Amino acid sequence: MNKEAGQHARPSRRRWRGAAVAAAAVLLVGGGYATANAATAKGASTKPAAARPQVRGTGVAAVVNAANAFLATLSDDQKAQVLLDFSQANATNWSNLPEGIVTRVGIQLGTLDDEQLAAAKAVVKAATGTGKGTGFDQVTQILKADDILAAAEAGSTSSATADPSVTATADPTDSATAEPTDTATADPSASASDAPTGTPPSGGPGGGGGLNYGSGIYFLSFLGTPSLTGTWQLHFGGHHLALNITFKDGKVTGSTPFFIGVEPTSFTTDGTTYQPLSAQRDGMLKLLGSLTTAQQATAKLTESFGDVLLGPGQDGQFPTTKEGIAVSQLSPAQKKLVLAAMRPWVSMVDNATTRMLLTTYEKQLNQTFVAFSGGTGLDTQGDYVRIDGPGVWIEFICQNGIVFQSQIHFHTVYRDHTRDYGGEFTF
Amino acid sequence: MRTPLISLCRMLAGIAVAVPAALLSGAPPAAAHPMPHSVVLLDVHETAVAAHLELPVDELRRASGIDLRTIAATDIPADALRTYLTAHIRPTTTNGQPWTVTIGDLSLSQNQQTATGPYQELLAQAVLTPPAGADVRNFTFGYDVIIHQVVTHIALVSVRQDWAAGRIGEGGDSAEQVGTIRIDTRTMTVPPLRVDLGTGSAWRGFLAMVRLGGTHILTGTDHLLFLLILLLPAPLLAIRGRWREPAGARTALTRIGRTTLAFTAGHSIALALSSFGRLDIPSWPVEAFIAASILVGAVHAIRPLFPGREAAVAGLFGLGHGLAFSFVLAEMQLSTGRLALSLLGFNLGIELVQILLVALALPPLLVIARLRAGPRLRVAGALLTGTAATGWLADRLGLPNPIARIADSAGEHTTPMVAGLAVTATLAIAWTLVNRRTRPTLEILSKEGCQRPATSKSITITVPGH
Numbered sequence: 001m002n003k004e005a006g007q008h009a010r011p012s013r014r015r016w017r018g019a020a021v022a023a024a025a026v027l028l029v030g031g032g033y034a035t036a037n038a039a040t041a042k043g044a045s046t047k048p049a050a051a052r053p054q055v056r057g058t059g060v061a062a063v064v065n066a067a068n069a070f071l072a073t074l075s076d077d078q079k080a081q082v083l084l085d086f087s088q089a090n091a092t093n094w095s096n097l098p099e100g101i102v103t104r105v106g107i108q109l110g111t112l113d114d115e116q117l118a119a120a121k122a123v124v125k126a127a128t129g130t131g132k133g134t135g136f137d138q139v140t141q142i143l144k145a146d147d148i149l150a151a152a153e154a155g156s157t158s159s160a161t162a163d164p165s166v167t168a169t170a171d172p173t174d175s176a177t178a179e180p181t182d183t184a185t186a187d188p189s190a191s192a193s194d195a196p197t198g199t200p201p202s203g204g205p206g207g208g209g210g211l212n213y214g215s216g217i218y219f220l221s222f223l224g225t226p227s228l229t230g231t232w233q234l235h236f237g238g239h240h241l242a243l244n245i246t247f248k249d250g251k252v253t254g255s256t257p258f259f260i261g262v263e264p265t266s267f268t269t270d271g272t273t274y275q276p277l278s279a280q281r282d283g284m285l286k287l288l289g290s291l292t293t294a295q296q297a298t299a300k301l302t303e304s305f306g307d308v309l310l311g312p313g314q315d316g317q318f319p320t321t322k323e324g325i326a327v328s329q330l331s332p333a334q335k336k337l338v339l340a341a342m343r344p345w346v347s348m349v350d351n352a353t354t355r356m357l358l359t360t361y362e363k364q365l366n367q368t369f370v371a372f373s374g375g376t377g378l379d380t381q382g383d384y385v386r387i388d389g390p391g392v393w394i395e396f397i398c399q400n401g402i403v404f405q406s407q408i409h410f411h412t413v414y415r416d417h418t419r420d421y422g423g424e425f426t427f
Numbered sequence: 428m429r430t431p432l433i434s435l436c437r438m439l440a441g442i443a444v445a446v447p448a449a450l451l452s453g454a455p456p457a458a459a460h461p462m463p464h465s466v467v468l469l470d471v472h473e474t475a476v477a478a479h480l481e482l483p484v485d486e487l488r489r490a491s492g493i494d495l496r497t498i499a500a501t502d503i504p505a506d507a508l509r510t511y512l513t514a515h516i517r518p519t520t521t522n523g524q525p526w527t528v529t530i531g532d533l534s535l536s537q538n539q540q541t542a543t544g545p546y547q548e549l550l551a552q553a554v555l556t557p558p559a560g561a562d563v564r565n566f567t568f569g570y571d572v573i574i575h576q577v578v579t580h581i582a583l584v585s586v587r588q589d590w591a592a593g594r595i596g597e598g599g600d601s602a603e604q605v606g607t608i609r610i611d612t613r614t615m616t617v618p619p620l621r622v623d624l625g626t627g628s629a630w631r632g633f634l635a636m637v638r639l640g641g642t643h644i645l646t647g648t649d650h651l652l653f654l655l656i657l658l659l660p661a662p663l664l665a666i667r668g669r670w671r672e673p674a675g676a677r678t679a680l681t682r683i684g685r686t687t688l689a690f691t692a693g694h695s696i697a698l699a700l701s702s703f704g705r706l707d708i709p710s711w712p713v714e715a716f717i718a719a720s721i722l723v724g725a726v727h728a729i730r731p732l733f734p735g736r737e738a739a740v741a742g743l744f745g746l747g748h749g750l751a752f753s754f755v756l757a758e759m760q761l762s763t764g765r766l767a768l769s770l771l772g773f774n775l776g777i778e779l780v781q782i783l784l785v786a787l788a789l790p791p792l793l794v795i796a797r798l799r800a801g802p803r804l805r806v807a808g809a810l811l812t813g814t815a816a817t818g819w820l821a822d823r824l825g826l827p828n829p830i831a832r833i834a835d836s837a838g839e840h841t842t843p844m845v846a847g848l849a850v851t852a853t854l855a856i857a858w859t860l861v862n863r864r865t866r867p868t869l870e871i872l873s874k875e876g877c878q879r880p881a882t883s884k885s886i887t888i889t890v891p892g893h
Contacts, residue, residue, distance in 0.1 A: 304489045306462045307579040309612055317612040382489065399462065 059350050060228060060250045066126040067226035067234075070119040074107075078116075081107040086224035086233055088425045094235070094242035095312040096259045096411060099217045102312075106235060110216025120220050127234050127245050129354060133279045134347040141276035142241045142260060143215035148267045149239075149403045150214035213239060213403075231424065240411075242312070245349060246422030253422035255349035255357070256415045259311065263401055263409035277410045281378055283341035284385045284396050288376040290334050291325070299325035301373040305384040308395040308413045316427025318417055322388045324371025335365050342387060345394055345414035357391075357416075364390045374398075381408055391416050462486075463538070463546050465573055465582040468602055471589040471624060473762045475556040476563060478516070479587070481538065482573060484547040490576035495535060495549060503533050503549075512551060517569035519619075520561045527556045564591070564624040570608050571617040582608040584620055590765055591627020593635035632765060633772040640776020643755060645784075645841045648834060649717050649819060650748050654690055654781070655788055656724035656812045657737050658683050659805055662796035665734035670805070673796040682737060683792070687785050689738040693745020694752060695774050701753040702770055703763075711823050713750045718819035720744035725813035729806055752777065787848045790855035 071079055084090050084105055095102040112120060129135025217238050224232030228250040236243040240261035246254035266275045291299060301323055310317060327338050339362055346357050361368070368389030374382040383398040393415040398408040466481035488494045491511045493504060509530040518526040531552040539545045557563050573580045585604045588596035594603065606620040644650050662679035663670040673679070701708065723740075726732060733740055752773070761769055795801045818830025837844065 303578045303615075304576055305579050306486060306577050309579060314612060319615055320613050321615070 059352055060247055060252065062126040063123065063234065063245075063247070063350075064226045064228055066119070066123040067222060070116070070123050070220075071226075073116045073119045078107055078111075082221050083225065084221050084223050084235075086231060086424070088421075090221075090223050091233055091235070091244065091421050091425065092313070092315055094237050094244060094257070094259065096240055096242065096261055097312075098239040099212045104219040104237065106219035106221030108216065109218045109220065110214070123220065123234070124236050124243070127349070128243070129347040129349060129351065131347050133276075134344050135349075138260070138276055138279075138344075138348070139236075139241065139243070141274045142262055143218060143238075144269055144274060145262050145264065145267060145276055146213045146217070146239050147215050148264060148269070150212075152403050153213060231422065233421065243348065244421060246424065248422055252349055252353040254416065254419040254424075255346070255353060256420050257310075257315070258345060258348055258414040259308075259412070260345075260348075260414075261409065261411040264404050264407060265409055277412065279344035280396060280412055281410065283337075283344055285376075285378055287334070287337040287341045287370065288372060288378070288385060290337050291376070295325055295330070296372075296376070298329075299371055301371050301384075303373060304382055305373050305397055306382070307399060308397055308411050309386075310393065310395065310413055310415055311411070315420060315425070318393060318415075319388075322369040324369040324386065324388070326366075327368040327370060327389075328366040330370075338365060338368065338370060338387065342392055342394060345412070346392075348414075361389060361392045364392070368392065379408065389417075391418060393417060462579065463548070465580065467570065467582055467584045467608075468587040469584065469589075469605075469622075470587055470596065470760075471564065471591070471627075472760070473591075473765060474563060475554055476518075476566075477760075478553040478555055480512075480549075480551040480553065480572070481536075482549045482551065483538075484535070484549055486573045486577050486580055487549055490573040490580075496547065498535075500535050503535065505533055508533055508549070508551070512553065512572060515570065515572040515575060516553060516555070517619075518555045518557075519567045519569060520557060521565060521567060521621075523567070524558050524561065526558065526561075526566065529554045529556070564627060566622050567619045568606075568608075568622050569619040574608060574610060574617050578610045578612075578615065580609075584608060584622070586624065588759065589624060589627065590632040590635070590759070590761060590769070591629065592624060593631035595632075595635045595639055595759065629765070629768055633768050636769045636772030637776040637779070639755070640773040640778075641780040642776075643752065643773075644777045644780050645845070646839065647751075648815075648837050649721060650694075650751075651781075651784060652812055652815065653717065653721045653724055653744065653748065654687065654741070654785070656721060656728050656809065657686055657690075657741055658785065658788065658792055659728045659795075659808060660731065661686065661737065662793050663805075665731035668730065670731060670802070673793075676793060679793055679796070680789075683785065683789065685738040686741045687781065689742035690745040690748070691778055691781065693742040694749030694777070697746040697749025698752045698756075698774060699749075699770055701750050702756050702766060705757070706753070707757075708750055708753075710751070710754055711825075713747060713754075715820060715823040716747040717744075717751055718816050718823055720747060721816035722813055722820060725809045725816055728809035728812070784845075784848065787845070787852045789852075790859070791848075791851045794855040794858055 071082065074082065090105055093105050095104070107120075109117060109120060124139060125136040128139055131137065218236065218241065219238060221235045222232055223235055224230060226232055226234075226247075231246070231248045231253075233247070234243065234245040237259070240259075240263070242257065242259040244254070244257055245252060260277065260280070262276045265277065265281075266273065268274070288296075309319075327335055330338065339358065342361055343354075343358065346361070347354050349357075368387060371386045371388070373384040374380060377383060378385065378396070378398055381398055381400045385396050387394045394412070396410065396412045399411055401407040401409050463483040463486065465483065465486075466479075468479040468481075470477040470479070484495045488496065491508075493507055493511065495503065498504075512530050513528050516528050518528070520526070531554065532550075533552075534550045536548050536550050537545060538548045557566065568584065570582060570584075572582065574582060583604060584606045585602035586592075586594060587602040588594060596602070605622055605624075608617065608620050610617050660670050661682040662673050662676075664672055664674045666672075674682075700706075723732070723744075727737075727740075756766065756769060756773060759769070795804050798804065814830060815834040818828050818834055821828055822831035
């Protein structure tokens with residue numbers, strides 16, 4: 001029946017059909033062409049921007065601008081992941097542990113496209129310091145270290161032949177670059193999307209046992225709305241990194257708690273050797289090395305440490321009694337070393353805030369204490385050093401390696417007795 | 428109105444649907460810390476608490492000065508360790524009266540926690556006894572092993588077994604964390620952990636044992652397999668050394684009932700005797716005996732070895748199965764009073780599940796006996812069971828093999844197993860119903876109670892679809 005009808009109407013229908021097909025074809029091809037054109041044009045214009053995002057303003061204004069620019073690249077669903085309440089629960093939701101043991105709030109870098117990722121990094125860059133080996137540079141290196149861990153874990157599970165000493169060099173001077181570095185240097189964003197986000201069963205030969213590593217498994221969120229008038233917090237972190245910068249009325253009111261750790265402590269990627277925490281370790285080494293035998297005896301703690309004392313979840317739990325040697329008993333030169341030792345941690349925020357904090361800590365030096373446990377070499381499991389003042393609280397500890405078990409790795413935390421989370425919460 | 432068999436089967440089909448759903452349960456997530464932490468597992472008994480400690484050797488060395496890192500298992504400095512541990516495990520009553528602490532076995536083991544990598548640990552058994560009249564379920568747990576020195580160390584305290592609270596530490600029960608012992612960084616002191624386990628009751632312990640009995644038989648493939656393989660030829664008549672035609676439904680039911688009952692009596696007696704006698708029987712001969720019993724059952728299902736005496740055989744072999752059940756109870760180290768209640772509950776749980784499963788198996792057993800393919804199905808089932816039994820037997824006699832492994836792992840899949848049985852039962856009932864409608868003769872036959880058994884031939888011809 002249909003066929004008959006079709007035969008009757010054939011001449012006129014055919015013409016119309018032909019026209020329709022032609023029109024559709026033009027639309028499709030043309031639309032596709034236009035879209036492709038737009039995509040390449042967009043790609044061409046954003047690529048350089050991705051490398052060097054434009055951020056207007058300086059200080060907190062720059063952070064707010066970068067934050068808004070980042071938000072503008074996101075879908076509504078993504079925005080909902082980034083923009084969270086400035087609640088105590090959200091603010092204290094950070095950890096040094098790899099994702100898989102703990103779950104973080106915020107949007108995962110590995111889920112972002114190139115443009116969004118560049119914008120996200122621009123926010124962190126605007127908020128953190130510009131120093132070499134500190135601030136944003138250091139953040140970048142911690143993320144690179146996690147890619148080394150991811151590669152080592154992948155190698156050890158797939159072929160079981162990965163030799164940790166090849167990619168991670170305990171001694172930076174003989175960092176012979178072997179092939180495995182190539183796998184480790186994979187584009188961070190690429191390995192990020194490859195990184196599994198589930199929790200595989202533990203017990204793999206890698207030693208880490210079913211943990212998730214990689215520069216894509218870092219999370220960014222804004223607690224409260226980024227602005228120059230209200231209170232809000234920049235919350236960025238993942239394994240071995242937790243940045244909590246609190247802003248109020250256009251000023252930084254807290255750059256802590258700040259957790260930074262690294263494994264491996266030294267590694268080579270693309271022919272460059274990184275030691276992300278060398279500034280931290282060197283400052284502490286110089287300070288400890290300056291202590292006389294008598295001073296060491298006073299500074300040495302009787303207790304032992306396996307990790308930092310005030311890690312995640314220990315907010316506000318500062319010991320009521322300061323231990324170790326009072327900085328007031330140290331020579332002027334040694335006092336300078338104490339201040340210099342703090343600097344790499346304090347420099348994780350814009351330069352103006354860093355200067356303000358260092359001035360404060362300098363004034364408080366005579367009420368500040370330095371203590372250590374284990375050895376003073378900061379190269380053996382259990383070597384621990386702490387600076388505890390009315391404001392500043394810094395801990396540095398050497399722990400056994402998790403992925404590279406023949407080496408130690410570092411955990412450190414910087415807190416402030418009154419300025420953690422901008423002093424917005426009581427614990 | 429309907430045959431009693433069919434209405435019984437209908438009821439059981441309903442139960443069968445409910446059971447797999449009830450068997451599904453999830454596992455709780457494990458706690459984690461990047462540095463190995465200590466684990467304290469408490470078994471709460473009637474008059475004392477047994478503590479099982481897992482202490483990372485490296486942290487223990489830093490805290491106690493006792494270095495176990497390179498020591499042989501036989502050279503553990505037991506006295507030094509016991510002195511150290513008793514100094515740092517100090518439970519008291521809520522009024523501050525000290526409990527007595529005795530450190531028992533010490534051994535070394537290898538462990539790995541999330542994000543720690545492998546490490547060595549010391550396992551220590553301690554018995555914590557309250558002063559006379561003090562509450563064993565409510566105390567202050569003073570504990571700072573390792574933590575007194577390694578101030579970042581953490582001890583996770585969990586209750587593994589608490590009979591009176593219905594936690595029996597068996598059958599998929601995971602330990603419940605009651606607290607974390609760590610330093611209070613403000614004061615740099617280690618506060619004791621208040622342990623309050625609430626009031627326990629014998630009823631909760633009893634119910635938990637019923638549950639344990641049910642799970643035990645359901646996951647212990649070997650016990651069920653033995654019973655089912657004995658029941659497989661029950662609806663058949665043995666004539667001249669061969670299984671021939673189906674016996675009447677009543678005969679079949681009587682046989683199945685008697686065999687099940689005899690098995691129950693056998694394992695109950697053995698379970699009671701060995702538990703109350705606190706017999707310390709090595710497990711491998713018992714396990715081997717069970718495997719052999721299944722093998723005998725499988726042969727009997729192919730060629731009648733002891734026709735008509737299945738009940739006696741089930742009772743005899745049941746004794747062996749009962750001994751195996753008693754291992755579960757022995758592990759729990761219960762007081763005599765609790766043991767009696769546990770025995771009752773455990774056995775009740777076994778019987779309940781056993782009745783349910785036999786009831787589910789009943790329709791297929793009866794139908795298979797009437798199918799043309801019946802003999803082939805029976806022999807196939809017997810061969811499969813015989814293979815599993817042979818694998819088990821070899822395994823229990825010291826020859827681990829893949830067959831035993833596969834057969835054992837079948838017990839982990841209780842839900843599909845029960846579901847499969849339920850589906851088969853439903854199909855068997857449907858088959859019977861369809862037959863009843865298409866062929867009134869069958870109904871007449873079953874109404875007559877099958878005084879004279881119908882030949883398998885006459886029935887199978889009428890339902891070519893099956």
